[in-house]
Amino acid sequence: MIHLNAFLMGVGHHEAAWRLPESDPFAQTDVAHFTRLARTAERGKLDSVFLADSPVLFNSVGRRPAGTLEPTVLLTALAVATSRIGLIATASTTYNEPFNLARRFASLDHVSGGRAGWNIVTTAGVDAARNFNLDDLPAHRDRYERAAEFVDVSLKLWDSWDDAAPLGDKAAGRWGDDELIHRPEHRGRHFRVAGPLNVPRPPQGHPLLVQAGSSEDGKQLAARYAEAVFTAQQTLGEAQEFYRDLKRRTAEAGRDPDTIKILPGIVPAIGATEAEAHALEAELDRLIRPEYARQQLATTLRVAPEDLHLDRELPADLPAEDEIEGAKSRYTLIVTLARRERLTVRQLIGRLGGGRGHRTFAGTPEQVADAIETWYRSGAADGFNIMPPVLPSGLEAFVDHVVPILQRRGLFRTEYTGSTLREHYGLPRPANRFARPAVAAVR
Amino acid sequence: MIHLNAFLMGVGHHEAAWRLPESDPFAQTDVAHFTRLARTAERGKLDSVFLADSPVLFNSVGRRPAGTLEPTVLLTALAVATSRIGLIATASTTYNEPFNLARRFASLDHVSGGRAGWNIVTTAGVDAARNFNLDDLPAHRDRYERAAEFVDVSLKLWDSWDDAAPLGDKAAGRWGDDELIHRPEHRGRHFRVAGPLNVPRPPQGHPLLVQAGSSEDGKQLAARYAEAVFTAQQTLGEAQEFYRDLKRRTAEAGRDPDTIKILPGIVPAIGATEAEAHALEAELDRLIRPEYARQQLATTLRVAPEDLHLDRELPADLPAEDEIEGAKSRYTLIVTLARRERLTVRQLIGRLGGGRGHRTFAGTPEQVADAIETWYRSGAADGFNIMPPVLPSGLEAFVDHVVPILQRRGLFRTEYTGSTLREHYGLPRPANRFARPAVAAVR
Numbered sequence: 033m034i035h036l037n038a039f040l041m042g043v044g045h046h047e048a049a050w051r052l053p054e055s056d057p058f059a060q061t062d063v064a065h066f067t068r069l070a071r072t073a074e075r076g077k078l079d080s081v082f083l084a085d086s087p088v089l090f091n092s093v094g095r096r097p098a099g100t101l102e103p104t105v106l107l108t109a110l111a112v113a114t115s116r117i118g119l120i121a122t123a124s125t126t127y128n129e130p131f132n133l134a135r136r137f138a139s140l141d142h143v144s145g146g147r148a149g150w151n152i153v154t155t156a157g158v159d160a161a162r163n164f165n166l167d168d169l170p171a172h173r174d175r176y177e178r179a180a181e182f183v184d185v186s187l188k189l190w191d192s193w194d195d196a197a198p199l200g201d202k203a204a205g206r207w208g209d210d211e212l213i214h215r216p217e218h219r220g221r222h223f224r225v226a227g228p229l230n231v232p233r234p235p236q237g238h239p240l241l242v243q244a245g246s247s248e249d250g251k252q253l254a255a256r257y258a259e260a261v262f263t264a265q266q267t268l269g270e271a272q273e274f275y276r277d278l279k280r281r282t283a284e285a286g287r288d289p290d291t292i293k294i295l296p297g298i299v300p301a302i303g304a305t306e307a308e309a310h311a312l313e314a315e316l317d318r319l320i321r322p323e324y325a326r327q328q329l330a331t332t333l334r335v336a337p338e339d340l341h342l343d344r345e346l347p348a349d350l351p352a353e354d355e356i357e358g359a360k361s362r363y364t365l366i367v368t369l370a371r372r373e374r375l376t377v378r379q380l381i382g383r384l385g386g387g388r389g390h391r392t393f394a395g396t397p398e399q400v401a402d403a404i405e406t407w408y409r410s411g412a413a414d415g416f417n418i419m420p421p422v423l424p425s426g427l428e429a430f431v432d433h434v435v436p437i438l439q440r441r442g443l444f445r446t447e448y449t450g451s452t453l454r455e456h457y458g459l460p461r462p463a464n465r466f467a468r469p470a471v472a473a474v475r
Numbered sequence: 476m477i478h479l480n481a482f483l484m485g486v487g488h489h490e491a492a493w494r495l496p497e498s499d500p501f502a503q504t505d506v507a508h509f510t511r512l513a514r515t516a517e518r519g520k521l522d523s524v525f526l527a528d529s530p531v532l533f534n535s536v537g538r539r540p541a542g543t544l545e546p547t548v549l550l551t552a553l554a555v556a557t558s559r560i561g562l563i564a565t566a567s568t569t570y571n572e573p574f575n576l577a578r579r580f581a582s583l584d585h586v587s588g589g590r591a592g593w594n595i596v597t598t599a600g601v602d603a604a605r606n607f608n609l610d611d612l613p614a615h616r617d618r619y620e621r622a623a624e625f626v627d628v629s630l631k632l633w634d635s636w637d638d639a640a641p642l643g644d645k646a647a648g649r650w651g652d653d654e655l656i657h658r659p660e661h662r663g664r665h666f667r668v669a670g671p672l673n674v675p676r677p678p679q680g681h682p683l684l685v686q687a688g689s690s691e692d693g694k695q696l697a698a699r700y701a702e703a704v705f706t707a708q709q710t711l712g713e714a715q716e717f718y719r720d721l722k723r724r725t726a727e728a729g730r731d732p733d734t735i736k737i738l739p740g741i742v743p744a745i746g747a748t749e750a751e752a753h754a755l756e757a758e759l760d761r762l763i764r765p766e767y768a769r770q771q772l773a774t775t776l777r778v779a780p781e782d783l784h785l786d787r788e789l790p791a792d793l794p795a796e797d798e799i800e801g802a803k804s805r806y807t808l809i810v811t812l813a814r815r816e817r818l819t820v821r822q823l824i825g826r827l828g829g830g831r832g833h834r835t836f837a838g839t840p841e842q843v844a845d846a847i848e849t850w851y852r853s854g855a856a857d858g859f860n861i862m863p864p865v866l867p868s869g870l871e872a873f874v875d876h877v878v879p880i881l882q883r884r885g886l887f888r889t890e891y892t893g894s895t896l897r898e899h900y901g902l903p904r905p906a907n908r909f910a911r912p913a914v915a916a917v918r
Contacts, residue, residue: 048648050643051645051648055645057641057643057645057650061585061674061675063555063585063586088673089670089671090673092651092653093650093651093653093656094649094650094653096650097650098673099636099641099673099674099675101582101586102579102582102674104548104579105547105548105579105586106582108548108552109551109552109586111552112506112555127574127575128572129570129607131530131570132530132570132571135545136545136547139544139545140548143506143548143549162668163668163669164572164574164668165572165667165668166667167667198500198501198540198542200493200500202493202494205762205764207500207537207539207541208535208536208537210535213536224605224608224609224610225605225606225608226606227606228532229532229542230529230532230541230543231542231543231544232542321648
């Protein structure tokens with residue numbers, strides 16, 4: 033069964049979506065807009081909605097809608113407005129403390145009845161670092177080492193309450209069993225956290241763990257901890273290679289490779305006819321202002337904006353991936369795409385403006401369903417992170433026209449069979465690492 | 476006009492409330508329970524609901540319901556379920572980063588349409604410190620110095636977007652005006668934060684700022700920044716003295732003393748008759764398990780539990796307030812109360828079990844209204860933080876029976892006249908510190 037998430041971003045993933053007549057340019061801070069999106073995704077029986085995040089205001093506010101609500105806050109509002117769909121929030125391990133973040137995700141899991149997921153990111157970019165007492169970005173390797181320890185501490189905190197610790201024994205005047213509260217007393221290189229957490233164990237045991245970086249360090253973190261992976265893959269061959277590699281690493285880490293779901297992004301421009309779909313794509317690309325996009329591309333590629341000529345290919349002498357401390361996998365993806373297809377800077381900006389490096393696809397609902405089925409059947413994906421170029425209309429088109437085709441083909445659920453995000457993904461509720469089976473058997 | 480907040484805490488402020496037949500012992504993590512409370516408070520036209528917090532699991536889970544949802548998460552859920560009532564969350568300046576917290580409160584203010592308030596606390600206790608990489612609690616003075624800088628940074632971040640920065644100009648392809656985005660570039664003793672924030676300026680300009688410590692350092696912080704102050708005051712004389720002192724300090728800090736609202740806590744046990752009210756109080760006190768409470772009292776007083784004899788007064792040789800690094804004002808309040816009324820440890824535990832040092836009062840609705848009116852008219856309070864001993868029944872009794880009396884007396888609103896928390900408190904929306912009037916005039 034294919035897994036489908038709705039990646040929500042303001043009025044759409046295409047950077048010019050806000051300029052369409054249908055779009056509310058201020059929707060990115062409007063909870064009613066996101067409520068409508070989440071309910072649409074739930075009507076389509078999707079596994080989850082997903083929010084990206086970075087604790088920094090990127091680039092110019094001239095270019096596109098900027099400023100977003102903090103994801104655990106926004107997803108809490110969506111939890112109340114929905115009943116089944118999963119809720120995955122991005123949060124940084126570099127700029128948070130494990131106690132606070134573990135508590136927030138546990139709280140979201142309680143409020144939503146077991147629908148929370150955490151997309152673990154290490155946050156690239158010096159601008160974010162400068163919001164947190166640093167002058168420069170910590171090294172890539174250090175960020176990932178901290179991330180692994182951060183996740184480890186979080187898992188210990190979520191397990192610090194045995195599921196059976198709350199008793200509620202009014203007659204005896206004994207609310208909980210102190211013997212079933214565990215103190216992690218974690219002492220590592222990056223963190224010292226005594227615990228226990230001050231929230232009972234989450235309904236899912238642990239919120240679903242998601243990872244989204246595709247660098248070497250990112251893949252190792254995913255193999256060790258992630259239960260779902262969001263990834264940007266442009267071609268079937270690359271996607272198959274990534275899929276095989278990550279499943280292999282997961283097995284090598286001692287885990288069942290079926291317990292990690294690999295979900296490439298896809299940006300589907302959907303039209304009733306091919307011509308309609310391509311017209312939407314062309315209209316969106318026409319609305320891009322290339323001067324803003326060139327500035328961002330120059331930052332990503334570590335070159336001066338004036339070295340990027342809109343009607344020429346990228347300069348030949350770009351840095352190697354291992355010189356990049358920021359978003360390594362994104363850097364490589366962009367350079368590879370440009371070189372492979374010999375794109376001019378203007379063409380590259382059009383491709384990135386649509387999906388920021390994710391696979392873009394314009395076609396009819398049948399063609400979109402085919403594109404999804406082909407990758408799924410070819411060992412390139414366990415499902416997809418759907419990134420509509422325009423919202424809400426692109427998600428409505430997907431739910432109303434693509435989902436029914438996938439359902440008729442027997443590839444996608446027609447009803448939710450579980451109530452938690454883990455159940456949607458077919459993943460078990462994790463055992464508590466501190467549980468003492470012998471004691472439990474006696475009780 | 477009196478201001479009234481509902482201080483929500485699980486199934487009530489009395490530590491034994493969970494043992495009553497009417498109480499759900501697991502309500503403290505149930506969003507439906509809190510939704511019912513918030514809607515009741517809104518039905519009563521109260522100014523706000525308020526949640527306390529500390530990033531630590533206190534004491535034994537045997538004693539009373541433990542483990543609480545993170546307040547900004549829970550209040551977001553309540554924001555969606557209500558439309559007018561203010562939403563005040565406690566958050567620590569010692570164990571958060573200003574960028575993250577300012578963003579969360581800005582997000583809550585957007586989601587709620589301008590109803591967010593932040594109760595600024597510095598968090599006492601070594602157990603909390605040990606959840607955040609520390610072996611010991613930072614010194615009281617250092618915590619308050621950090622708190623003041625934390626608030627200063629937060630104010631700069633909330634002001635980093637001019638209200639007019641978002642343009643949404645589709646025709647020109649210009650979403651926002653970069654000239655109206657300000658970079659605080661804060662560099663202080665505790666924080667270096669470049670900014671800007673990645674959320675547009677909150678609907679209220681700044682979320683309402685609340686403060687709750689009554690130590691010297693706490694009062695200085697309040698005088699400088701707070702727009703509302705929650706305080707524990709046992710007697711009218713002490714409350715008047717606190718009120719005069721804090722209004723004077725606020726004036727000395729160059730602010731209009733009317734812009735700080737002083738709100739003592741009151742724990743009202745309400746009965747249709749006096750006898751009923753006292754019977755409720757007695758039943759609750761009977762359900763306290765003193766062995767748990769003695770342990771906590773010993774920790775607060777920095778003595779060994781075995782030095783506290785249940786049927787004797789407190790030991791004579793307790794530390795002086797200036798030796799206490801934790802919750803100074805709470806320490807002094809407890810010792811003063813015990814000495815003044817010559818309470819045994821058992822009696823003291825009963826008084827604290829009801830309201831943790833706040834003023835407890837048992838009586839009919841008329842008597843509760845009188846108690847409120849007397850303090851209000853005597854220059855002891857601008858309003859009250861209502862701490863029902865049992866929830867939801869104690870809040871329902873207050874809203875259904877005490878509020879109408881206050882309304883008939885012309886002391887409390889019969890309808891909301893504004894839509895934001897600031898409007899409920901009669902406070903103006905703050906100007907943006909970065910606004911350039913000359914430029915604004917030309918536009």
